[in-house]
Amino acid sequence: MNIDILRNSLTTRILWNCAEANGFYKRFGKITPQVFIDLLLHCALHQAGYCSLSQMSNYLSWQLNIDVSKQAIDERFTDSAYKYVLSVVNYIAGQRMSSALDTSFLEAFSRVRIKDSTKFKLPCWLKDQYKGHGGFGDIQSGMCIQFEYDLKSNAIIGFSLTNETRNDFEESREEPQPILSNDLLIRDLGYWSINKFKQIKSAGAFFLSRLNTTVELFDLQGNRFELKTVYQKMKKYRLTHQQFIVRLGIKEQIVVRLCVSLASDEVYEKRITTLKKQNQRYKNATIRQETKDRYHLNLFVTNIPCQILDTPDILKAYHFRWQIELIFKQWKSIAGVASVTAVRAERFLCILYAKLILILINYRFMRVIQSFYYRTNQRLLSPYKCMQSLWLHFDIICDILKRKGWRNTTYIDSLVTRFSRNHYLENRKKHITFEDLFYYYLK
Template identity: 35%
Template sequence: MFSHHLGKSFSLMDVCSDLMEEYELGITKQAIDDRFNDRAVLFFRRILDRLLSAEFNTCKDFGGLLSRFNRVRIKDSTKFPLPKAFTHKYKGHGGGGNGGKSDNCESLISVQYEYDMLSGETMDLRLTDGLKNDLSDSRDFTDDIRENDLFIRDLGYCSLPYLEKIAGGGAFFLNRLPAKTVVYTAEDGYEPMDFKKLYAIMNKHKLSHMELDVLVGKKAKLPCRLVIMPVDNATYEKRIRKATEKGKHYKYKVSQEYRAKSRLNFFITNVDKKDLDTEKVREVYTLRWQLELLFKVWKSQAKIDQIKEMKIERFECQLYSKLIWLLLNWRIFKWMGNEIYKRERILCSVWKFYKYATRIAQRLRMALKDPVQMEKILIRVLKIAPMEFILEKKKDKLSQNQTFTHLA
């Protein structure tokens, strides 16, 4: 189960050979296949649940951010297609989308993942079918809201009930604002904002950003801060091209209002300006990109999206075991990263660490039975980290720790 890195090529015969070589356990392919059943899936699911419920004691004060927020909760999802035989449980779009990779498959799975940036604690990890979108997830699974939590999510999760739920719990949100959301100026609360006029003003005066007090929603009119920033022409053209392609598929034209909105980025938050000023809103929002990087690591290193035709119970056991492996290594990475940062003030790359963890996966697996060997591996990880896992700063981009420090 934990020979994750072999992807599609890992067969039942490979499992049999591995069991014989490592454990001197002789078993046939059929006997292995019979063991992939509902009880085995539940077993792996419970292991994952126990791992998620464990407290990851990796908390540290990133540039004073802890004093302002209880937790910084970041959530995102990743989807990938499955064999057609899994359609009865993991439904897809059946080719009814507008051309994307995930639109043209009858079976699709979504992995929802949320963790706290401050402690490194994983708060949610679930498998759903591909038809369940982020919006319905934010409605059904935004739980355990504590006072002074900060929720950072993409526009796909943003809805008025979601925003009201967070604000009602004494917590804070920072979201991209969906294009269809109705926004009113706080001054009168009756006239919807004219985004075409707004863009013209920003363009005329060459403004890099603008902030307005607004009310969100036709009925509730939730008071928020709206931070507006223009996008470059390449981003604008990409948005219009995507909207035009979708419009052709569903037989509608892109409106002038949408074109005006597409020239701007909108960030909405209820965090007080003294705790998060206008210039830093986008910087904090970019912390969400850490999850996108993590999903890329999951797919490239653990190959969670490389699925061949097999029994669905076997697939679920394999996917859960890969997620368990990923979270265990995430725990090692957070511990190692904190230690190296305290000692050397050096930031570590999650990508480089997982590549290393993949190379020594068999040694780590065997070390689980021998605490002495595990200790040796962890000591070596700390020793080589400043040389092999250094995070290289990309031009004009701040890392997670640099962003936190900049907020101090």
């Protein structure tokens, strides 16, 4: 397994470069850049990130043979300290590493880019660093993590930290990552933008998104496209899916494929129930029949030619977007990125960024090992189970990253062996799993 990039991610040279960029090295003393990161990673792993100053002092003394008082440690948590750790996060996130499972998977596309964001509240004293929406409880601080990865190679394409106030639509307009020919971008409604679809199309790339139900639809002759008629026809003739060529929007228009399937009665009832709850704040709010007709349908828009993916395949392909939701679930339930501890702002941010370092490193290790096992026995590992184990056994990864015993394969063998026991994906009844989709889209 090629993990040179992983091993180099926490070398002393890189940490010193990050430190010099922020002027933090002037305050190190006994606590060198490597020691400071080691200490923060220990805190990030410890009880959802909380670790007292006394526990930090004991860790340095017992594990690294460095005697530093808790007061001296507390003095290290400064404005330049958390900027230094953030620079390490950005460096690791910027490292490109591919570990494709199978080159024939969705081979019509060079990359399958899935992007979404996750948000969480922060203590109010962090409002100067990360501004929040406010609202109930006067919560003035919050963070948004924008994350994008390539489903084919498992490489991280984008990773950024912004204010909670920055929404996905703003991100879509100022997306920093270039769009390449034959890319497929799968997006949620938050990133919906007709202008963005035009940009993707002009770059020779493809998009797949749910339909924004507030956008007007027209046929190629300029007549309003009626979804009510579509629903009635599908219900009458028991059609499972249909596709149409339509124009989106009134002023800004683009021609797309509209792929339609019937929603189950259960899904329809959930949608109507949710809408009723949203309308409770408005007096005499009623649900229009047109809205009810739309809620009977699953609606997707794309510019992928039907010769590449027909309508049933388009409907299945959108399920890939749910993988990023599972990744965010790992970050919150396993890494505890949303956990809040009542400590000084600088110390809180240092440990939060240390969690993100752990997440990024574990993500890469997990993908490398997942690729190794697929090529060995054609089975897929569960990312969630792997992340849980990596979080519990990060000491082994640290030994590899710091090149302790690197020539002794016992370290790697020990890590890999753990994943051969009860870490494979399991089939879920009545649910489309990633394993089902993966094998379906193999050549």
